[in-house]
Amino acid sequence: MSNKEQKKIMILGGDGFCGWPTSLHLSNLGHDVVIVDNLSRRNIDNELECQSLTPIQPIGTRLKVWKDVSGQSIKFYNINIANDYELLLDLVKTEQPDVIVHFAEQRSAPYSMKSAKHKRYTVDNNLNATNNVLSAIVDSGLDVHLVHLGTMGVYGYGTAGMKIPEGYLDIEVPTETGERIQQQILYPANPGSIYHMTKTQDQLFFHFYNKNDGIRITDLHQGIVWGTNTRETMLDERLINRFDYDGDYGTVLNRFLMQAAIGYPLTVHGTGGQMRAFIHIQDTVRCIQLAIENPPSKGDRVMIFNQMTETHKVRDLAELVARLTGTEIAYVHNPRKEAAENELHAKHELFLERGLNPTTLAEGVLLEVTDVAKRYAHRADISKIPATSTWTKEQQVGVPDRNAGYVKADSDRG
């Protein structure tokens, strides 16, 4: 393992789907990792009466096993970074991290749209979390590099004929006198849910604190993550990563792979004409490493990378998985408010230039995920599969009953 420069790295949200394998990956590289998490994601499992398909262990067990397996210690602090500012600040002052990686936000779009309560929680949690982290860095007086997980969703979809750049857009403004002013601006935001909206608001926090306080920030606009295990989480079953398959937290490709594993028709929303960006979890952890190894310099503006490796239409993914596994496709009503069809072409050179060697959607890797899902199929609650959270009240009529699609499609199957 490369161990050129050992860093103290604080991982906010280090118990989550991306945060846990990232913590292990960085610990394995020899960095000194500290996890901060309020375990809110596990509490949301309770609220939704649903759990990870894979049997994730309590954080204490995870860390003990990691110590046994790797010899490395990871410290853990249960702190709500959106609320417990003084605890967060004290921790930053005591631990003196070189880098803070910030995953600690409510990250499900459907969850953020379920009700006023969920909208308000997402806004309150995500915006206060990000502001607190930035404020704590300023308050500590330390030169911490902040790496934040954003989303490709900040760009919105639908600028036909144009490749989405990495964060900043070159524009020309025609003036009244006929001149043209050239500028580079933050790509105009067009979020598709309350969750995505908070990420576009995060960008304005970063812009301001970078300008006013000179904080060094890397914002990673991540695509939809698929896969479940990384090299480190495979070292012991008790290190296993989360696998969300439910209608709120399950993301599209992983849902198809899990549905294929249990013979549940692949739930395509609407026409499946939505084009989305994807990245494998193994590449996520590698990208975070690269972001840490390639920090902005003091005085640089916010550095933005598109953290994704490929784009696909949802129906093409369904067809691919159907072909590989023999599962059927069920076209269901789209609970979201979005264009039925869109194109999404985005640049993602910055990570490639820094050495990323992408894991693409090859048959083998896809089937690996289906194998994991099959192993834990007995833990699945199929009533949790349909997406029931709608973007507006009016759409609620069109949402399928729990199981309805399953039963129907089941009887259809040859």
Added chain:
Amino acid sequence: MSNKEQKKIMILGGDGFCGWPTSLHLSNLGHDVVIVDNLSRRNIDNELECQSLTPIQPIGTRLKVWKDVSGQSIKFYNINIANDYELLLDLVKTEQPDVIVHFAEQRSAPYSMKSAKHKRYTVDNNLNATNNVLSAIVDSGLDVHLVHLGTMGVYGYGTAGMKIPEGYLDIEVPTETGERIQQQILYPANPGSIYHMTKTQDQLFFHFYNKNDGIRITDLHQGIVWGTNTRETMLDERLINRFDYDGDYGTVLNRFLMQAAIGYPLTVHGTGGQMRAFIHIQDTVRCIQLAIENPPSKGDRVMIFNQMTETHKVRDLAELVARLTGTEIAYVHNPRKEAAENELHAKHELFLERGLNPTTLAEGVLLEVTDVAKRYAHRADISKIPATSTWTKEQQVGVPDRNAGYVKADSDRG
């Protein structure tokens, strides 16, 4: 008074500097006005150990006097709209307003920069307030027109040679194939303080809720308000409006006029080369009326007006006030992080087209304000005049001692 269409209007922040005269103005026009305010601004007076130069009465007294003077009743609810969501929602459902005017945010840039606590309060209060109002409108199922007070500060300063449009910017994006894509985007945000930042984040709330839920929204990018009384607040001394003169809440022109009234040298920050937009409080209340009378239609995007009538450089205002009143100018260290000099040219045709007849910076109107300040000069605490809140810790050295400027300049005076 024109009384074409009586509306039920809920004024959030109706006890404040802009909200109070607006409530009276709309009530006087025959509208049914309901005020919601948690009186946090009065509590901040306590915190800062400073009070309005004018003797503002408790809200209960204000409303009783208004009833006596005008015969009109205004209801008042003490609700924290950032916290008490259920109370707010219930109120919207019971009162069924046609229009909600949203003034209820922490609005001082220096206050928002005082410390981590103040940054965090401003973010938490302003963002949750705006999200709660929007969510309550969706939840109520009512077709409420929301009128929000934003700021000219969302635009940032310094796009040389270009007139700032009203909200939306026409751009051209040069594509790789040499084509040009034409688009209209929300003007790229460049806020200068935590307070201004929250207003740029508010814009993203509006964009999203308008797109997703079809809420009709007017966002008013207001300039710096000057003056203190309006026709209605002058009807009885107990209806008098706030007059902030302190380093945190006092805004530039009113501060100069108050300083002139007590013979305190006019405190110009830096070179005074900052160009700002201005509007008189009488025009503020009239603009809100016009915004209510010219609502967007269902399906329209967020309507944005620049609510300002003129732009001036700070030093030119100081020179004008100095000339009118014989007061000296004291150039002091700038506690903000901003360009020493900037130009600001902004369109503001939309209100003029809808009938606004601006009160400009004429001698008479300026001296009216100084007269009010003179009347209450005995209430002033001059130790509160210097601006002591700095944008970064490093700047704290450059900030003048309380009174220092006063004493020095005093002895300088001929």
